[in-house]
Amino acid sequence: MALLSTRRARAAHRRLPRPALRRPLRAVRPPRVSAVVPCYNEADGLATLHQRLSASCQAVVGNDYEIILVNDGSADTTWSIICALCQDDPQTVGIDLSRNFGHQHALTAGLSRARGELVFMLDADLQDPPELLSPLLERIRDGADIAYGRRRLRHGESWFKKTTAFLYYRLLDRLTDTRIPLDAGDFRLMTRRSVDHLLAMPEHDRFMRGMTAWIGFRQDPVDYDRAERNTGATGYPLGKMLRLAMTGIIGFSDRPLRMAIHLALFCALLAVGILCYAVGSWLLGYAHRGWLSTIGSILFVGAGAFFFIGMLGQYIAQIHRQVQSRPLFIIRELRRHDGID
Ligand code: UDP
Ligand code: MG
Secondary structure (H helix, E strand, O other), rough: OHHHHHHHHHHHHOOOOOOOOOOOOOOOOOEEEEEEEOOOOHHHHHHHHHHHHHHHHHHHHOOOOEEEEEOOOOOOOOHHHHHHHHOOOEEEEEEEEEOOOHHHHHHHHHHOOOOOEEEEEOOOOOOOHHHHHHHHHHHHOOOOEEEEEEEEEOOOOOOOHHHHHHHHHHHHHHHOOOOOOEEEEEEEEEHHHHHHHHHHHOOOOOOOOHHHHHHHHEEEEEEEEOOOOOOOOOOOOHOOOOOOHHHHHHOOOHHHHHOOOOHHHHHHHHHHHHHHHHHHHHHOOOOOOOOOHHHHHHHHHHHHHHHHHHHHHHHHHHHHHHHHOOOOOOOEEEOOOOOOO
């Protein structure tokens, strides 16, 4: 009977349109916790991650958990290691994306297949300690919907990365009305309802820490010291980091667009002042020379204009991607012990 109803539910589920973001199958009993880990070229550290994460989940919820490892188009043996882990451990789920979609999309892919009542998101490189699950869960038990890790110290990261991250979070805070927590990444524990709200947001350019903050509900921090990367190299070189930073600003602030209007007003006032001065000096009988200052001010105004045209281009590109409505990710293969997608 149970088998029949599962089969029927599965058939009904198959008939549904399959948007990239969907709620997991309801006929299956959800585990208490789903841990979602995006992995990009993480072959060397996966076994340690799996072992520490399993131990941490077991300590908190017994066997009532699943670990979802998302391979984001890695160039190394990450996927074959994930397959081996799935084979040995029925609580591990493997998702192989069709190519590298980027951290935020890989995380979204994992969330879309997570069945847990609570969802724990963390990086594969052990910079976010899996053992923090217990204090994060405490916050949820206290009544929070989202408990997030707030970085106190960041070990093993360059001076440049620490400083730019510090300045960026503060700049973003000034630019946006959404209260995005300072010094927090995507390391958090969320209730099912908050994850469902996150998955219902169809935006293509995803800045998950901003989107999570935007949802609302009670969100509590847990302070921690960010460890050094366990093995391997960062998957966030400067270019990717800048793109994510831009996505955050464009997704959560229209102030850069309004700044152009303020600058235009300022330039107009300046131009009127200069015109008055030029007419006055002509009336008073001394010719005003100084082509250097003229060229200088033209260049200055030109640079401002180009900056805002560029900014406008970024917003339009984001709108364009949204209008294209392409799926956020494509799953090549999913491995789960019950075989149900
Ligand atoms: N990651 C990913 N796709 C990418 C880049 C990174 O799934 O294109 C994963 C990576 O494996 C890690 C997490 O995202 O689990 C954070 O990346 P990383 O540790 O390289 O970033 P950093 O901590 O250096 O900012
Ligand atoms: Mg890292």
